[in-house]
Each structure stands twice: as structure tokens, then as C-alpha cells.
Amino acid sequence: MITKLTIVCLCMTASTMVGLWNTKRKKSKVLYFDSCVKLTEKLIADISFRHENLFAILNEYAQTDKTELSRQIAKFGAAPYDRFEPDGKLLKAEEKRLVSDFFTSLGSSDAETQLYELENYNKRFYERYSEENEKFKRTGNVGLKLSVLLGLAIGILIL
Amino acid sequence: MRDRFLYCGKFKVIPKKVLEYIIRMVPYVLEKILPVSVLSALRNLRSDKLCELRLRSGGAVSVSYCGRYSYLTSGGIADKPEGALKLTEDDLKQIMLRACDKSLYAVNDRICKGYLTLDGGVRIGVAGETVFEGGAIKTVKNFTALNIRIPHEVIGCANKVEPYLFNGTRYKSTLIVSPPGAGKTTMLRDLARIAASRVEHNNVLIADEREEIAAVSNGKPSLNVGFNSDVISGCTKEYAFMHGIRALKPDIIVTDELCGKDDADAVENAVASGVCVFASVHADCCARLAEKRGFERLLKNKSFERFVELSERSGAGTLEGIFNQDFSPIRRGEPQ
Numbered sequence: 001m002i003t004k005l006t007i008v009c010l011c012m013t014a015s016t017m018v019g020l021w022n023t024k025r026k027k028s029k030v031l032y033f034d035s036c037v038k039l040t041e042k043l044i045a046d047i048s049f050r051h052e053n054l055f056a057i058l059n060e061y062a063q064t065d066k067t068e069l070s071r072q073i074a075k076f077g078a079a080p081y082d083r084f085e086p087d088g089k090l091l092k093a094e095e096k097r098l099v100s101d102f103f104t105s106l107g108s109s110d111a112e113t114q115l116y117e118l119e120n121y122n123k124r125f126y127e128r129y130s131e132e133n134e135k136f137k138r139t140g141n142v143g144l145k146l147s148v149l150l151g152l153a154i155g156i157l158i159l
Numbered sequence: 160m161r162d163r164f165l166y167c168g169k170f171k172v173i174p175k176k177v178l179e180y181i182i183r184m185v186p187y188v189l190e191k192i193l194p195v196s197v198l199s200a201l202r203n204l205r206s207d208k209l210c211e212l213r214l215r216s217g218g219a220v221s222v223s224y225c226g227r228y229s230y231l232t233s234g235g236i237a238d239k240p241e242g243a244l245k246l247t248e249d250d251l252k253q254i255m256l257r258a259c260d261k262s263l264y265a266v267n268d269r270i271c272k273g274y275l276t277l278d279g280g281v282r283i284g285v286a287g288e289t290v291f292e293g294g295a296i297k298t299v300k301n302f303t304a305l306n307i308r309i310p311h312e313v314i315g316c317a318n319k320v321e322p323y324l325f326n327g328t329r330y331k332s333t334l335i336v337s338p339p340g341a342g343k344t345t346m347l348r349d350l351a352r353i354a355a356s357r358v359e360h361n362n363v364l365i366a367d368e369r370e371e372i373a374a375v376s377n378g379k380p381s382l383n384v385g386f387n388s389d390v391i392s393g394c395t396k397e398y399a400f401m402h403g404i405r406a407l408k409p410d411i412i413v414t415d416e417l418c419g420k421d422d423a424d425a426v427e428n429a430v431a432s433g434v435c436v437f438a439s440v441h442a443d444c445c446a447r448l449a450e451k452r453g454f455e456r457l458l459k460n461k462s463f464e465r466f467v468e469l470s471e472r473s474g475a476g477t478l479e480g481i482f483n484q485d486f487s488p489i490r491r492g493e494p495q
Contacts, residue, residue: 052265053260110267112297113264114263
């Protein structure tokens with residue numbers, strides 16, 4: 001009996017872990033795009049009012065950020081004059097292109113053009129954020145519940 | 160022993176090998192912005208003899224080296240453009256992006272005025288396609304040429320003229336006159352240093368519109384302008400003079416490259432307020448000053464009591480003469 005219960009528990013734990021990992025991945029994408037929106041807002045404010053140096057703004061932001069974006073800022077800072085190519089599996093190809101265009105466009109034009117571009121990226125990042133947030137609300141918790149149930153079902157089937 | 164060491168002051172000696180290394184060092188700010196090919200070529204030259212780098216989109220790179228123009232090749236310099244290094248339009252854009260730390264928006268107003276000043280007073284003159292909007296230049300794009308000027312701090316170069324500008328109690332307002340590249344800014348900087356380091360305690364205000372005199376970086380002058388000097392940089396002379404006189408109570412104002420009526424008016428107001436002005440202007444010689452627009456009243460009112468004429472005749476900074484306010488010579492030529 002104890003062996004059977006252990007098998008069921010193991011299956012449930014494993015599937016819950018998978019569910020949690022999936023939920024965290026979706027959540028981190030929401031947080032990532034939320035961070036992108038905040039970064040563009042900071043850039044707009046700091047460029048409009050202080051004409052602050054780009055790396056000073058990015059470094060200041062990266063210190064408070066806990067998402068994938070801070071790692072990307074560090075990567076951009078290491079080779080700022082090359083085309084930026086985001087790595088990792090968090091983003092889809094289309095999203096990577098958006099982020100790549102965003103970083104590459106930074107600091108390459110006059111203030112007016114730069115602010116116009118940033119407003120545009122802010123909108124696009126906000127759209128991605130809303131989309132991912134909606135998706136997370138719809139499927140995030142359900143996915144976790146389903147994975148727990150799936151683990152239970154697998155455990156029972158094994159028995 | 161004397162062959163291997165350079166004697167510097169009373170006690171210190173610098174090994175000749177170290178000195179040789181220092182002389183060949185490319186200014187660090189250029190290391191940051193120039194392409195590898197140009198940097199490697201520059202390492203074959205002495206940085207103390209290098210005054211200017213002219214980079215043209217699709218054209219041969221030329222340098223002002225040892226007082227004359229030559230073409231830069233991978234092995235050094237050449238008189239003919241064949242075999243000279245060439246840069247593309249993209250290279251020029253990369254240089255500009257590196258020069259502004261990838262923050263073009265932060266320096267666009269200066270680029271619109273045709274230049275960008277870097278750490279250490281290195282100045283990049285910019286040529287390209289201007290974008291006009293509402294009657295004003297909005298930006299410059301598609302850079303076609305860059306002229307990188309490397310300042311040379313020559314401590315003591317103004318020693319030969321300074322005694323003629325000081326009457327024992329105060330300095331006389333002085334205008335340094337020379338064609339471009341003859342050492343006006345270097346002499347002005349050294350005059351500022353001498354005046355701001357005197358025991359009489361002169362408060363020297365440096366109105367550094369193009370940031371070439373003091374080359375302020377992160378709030379500190381990167382060139383020696385004396386310890387009693389205050390620097391207002393990156394603004395018009397009119398603003399620096401007006402606010403400087405009101406707020407900083409200077410004894411002397413030092414400013415570079417007077418140009419047009421507004422600058423002349425600012426100088427006239429300062430002199431009328433009892434402030435001594437050291438300034439410079441582009442002109443062939445003192446006799447041609449009256450032909451410059453905006454200078455008629457300045458000369459008529461005798462705002463400047465001394466004129467120092469420089470040329471490149473025997474290298475940059477050659478003293479042609481010192482004149483009084485009636486253009487009568489006080490001394491001619493270099494001191495013996």
C-alpha cells in the first residue's frame with residue numbers, strides 16, 4: 001500500500017513540478033515585457049529631461065531589474081556597436097527580432113527621433129505584455145491544476 | 160647615462176625607452192573611437208607631433224604630422240594617396256557613435272553646430288548632410304568627413320608673452336590673433352594657467368564654448384588651467400559672460416574664437432564692467448581685424464589693450480609680434 005501511495009505521490013510531484021516550471025516560464029515572460037515597458041518609460045523620461053548618457057540609464061535600470069532583461073542589458077553593454085541578438089529560450093523568433101531592433105536603435109539618432117522610436121517600442125512592448133498577461137491569466141493556473149490532475153491520473157494508471 | 164635617460168626637472172629621470180613608449184601612445188580617447196586599421200597605423204607615429212586626422216568617406220585618411228599634411232598608410236605616412244588607408248561612410252558613423260558613447264541624442268545640438276568635443280579636448284569637426292526643419296538644423300546625417308584635432312598642452316608656451324600683458328598690478332585685455340592651427344588655444348590655455356596660478360589670486364573664468372580650453376570631463380578640467388579658474392563650458396559666450404560676471408565675480412575671463420557681433424558685444428560689456436578679457440580670433444594678422452564683422456566697435460573703443468600675433472611660420476605658436484591698442488609693435492618676433 002505504501003509503495004502504491006509513494007508511486008502516486010511521485011507522479012503527482014513530478015507533474016506538479018512540470019506545471020510549476022511552465023507557469024513560472026509564462027510568468028517570467030509577462031514580467032519580462034512588463035520590464036521592457038518600464039525601461040522604455042525610463043529612457044523616454046531620462047532622455048527628454050536630462051539627455052542622460054545611454055549606458056548610465058541602462059545600468060541604473062539593470063541594477064533594480066530582476067528579469068532576463070538585465071542580462072540582455074549587460075550583453076548589449078559588452079558590444080553596443082554590433083547588432084544585438086538576444087539569446088535564450090524565453091522569447092520566440094518574432095519577439096527576439098523586436099528586442100534586437102529595440103537595442104540596436106538605441107542612441108543612434110537625435111533626441112526627437114529617438115523619443116519617437118521609444119514611444120513606438122513602448123506601445124509594442126505594452127501590447128506584448130498585455131497579450132502575455134492575458135494568456136497567463138487564462139492558462140497559468142489552469143495549467144498548474146491540470147498538471148497536478150495529470151500526475152494523479154498517471155499514478156492511478158500505473159497502479 | 161645621458162643617452163638612455165631624459166632628465167626631467169632636478170631629480171626625476173625618465174628612461175628613454177619609457178619616453179619612447181609614451182610618445183608613441185595614441186591618446187586613449189582615440190583608442191576608443193578609431194578603427195583598428197587606423198590605430199595600428201598611428202602607432203608608427205609620434206603622438207606629440209600628430210595634430211590632426213582627416214577622415215573622409217571613401218577617401219584616403221590624411222594626417223597633419225610634424226606641421227604638414229601626409230597620407231596615413233598601414234606602415235606610417237606617405238606623400239601620395241596611393242596605398243593610404245581608406246574609410247567608408249559606415250566607418251565614420253561608427254566613429255561618431257563611439258565618440259558619443261552611443262548617445263547621439265545627447266550631443267546632437269553640438270553636432271548641429273558642426274563639432275563634438277571629447278575627453279582631453281580632442282575635437283571632431285563634422286561634415287555631412289544637414290536636416291533642416293522650421294528654418295533650423297535638426298540634425299546631421301550621413302557623415303561625409305570628420306576632422307579630428309588633437310590638442311597639445313604646451314606648459315610654459317605663454318611665458319614669452321605674459322610679461323607684456325601684466326602691468327605689475329593687473330592684466331591687460333588681450334586678443335590673440337592667428338590663422339587656424341597656429342596655436343591660439345594652446346597659448347590661451349597657458350595664459351589662463353599662469354594667471355590663475357599667481358600669488359596675487361586672480362579669479363579666472365574660462366568661457367569654454369567649444370570645450371577646447373579646459374576640456375572639462377565629469378566636472379573636472381582635464382587640461383591644466385590653473386587652480387583659481389572656474390569653467391563654464393558648452394554654452395554661448397554671451398551667456399557665460401553675462402552669468403559669469405554676475406555670479407562668479409571674475410578678474411579675468413578667458414575665451415576662444417570670437418566670432419560675430421554677439422561675441423564682440425559680450426567682450427565689450429565685460430571690459431566696460433572692469434573685467435580683463437583674454438580672447439582669440441581667426442585672422443591673418445592684426446591689420447585685418449578691422450575687416451571682421453562685429454569687430455569695428457571693439458577696435459574703435461580700444462577694448463583690447465594688447466594684441467598677440469601668432470603664425471605657423473616656424474611651427475605652430477610662432478610669435479610674430481605683440482602690439483598695443485594702436486597696433487604699434489611692443490615687440491616683434493620670437494624672443495632670443
